[in-house]
Amino acid sequence: MSILKAIFRILINKYFLTTVAFVVWMVFFDSNNLLTRNVLQEKLDGLNVEKQFYLKEIKKDSTLTHQLLSDSVQLEKFARERYLMKKVKEDVFLVIDTTADQRP
Numbered sequence: 001m002s003i004l005k006a007i008f009r010i011l012i013n014k015y016f017l018t019t020v021a022f023v024v025w026m027v028f029f030d031s032n033n034l035l036t037r038n039v040l041q042e043k044l045d046g047l048n049v050e051k052q053f054y055l056k057e058i059k060k061d062s063t064l065t066h067q068l069l070s071d072s073v074q075l076e077k078f079a080r081e082r083y084l085m086k087k088v089k090e091d092v093f094l095v096i097d098t099t100a101d102q103r104p
Contacts, residue, residue: 010016027034068075079085086092 064078068078084092084094
């Protein structure tokens with residue numbers, strides 16, 4: 001019986017109640033509660049992944065730009081392949097591989 005009284009005394013202690021109320025407030029009701037922080041952390045992780053992707057793409061495009069600006073042969077090859085440009089009195093035939101589109 002004395003154990004129950006000791007537990008009851010701890011449970012009604014004003015410091016214990018204040019601590020429990022503070023923890024409940026911080027976990028559920030505060031504007032920076034744990035649920036909101038979890039959602040924001042997931043969003044931040046997704047944005048960091050996107051940032052890394054775009055940094056990698058920027059680096060790839062900047063090397064391609066440097067290559068195209070410094071080498072006229074590369075520039076001509078790029079224009080012919082990407083934009084289907086041709087020289088005067090020249091015919092361009094497109095060969096499209098349809099086997100890559102078929103799925104077994």
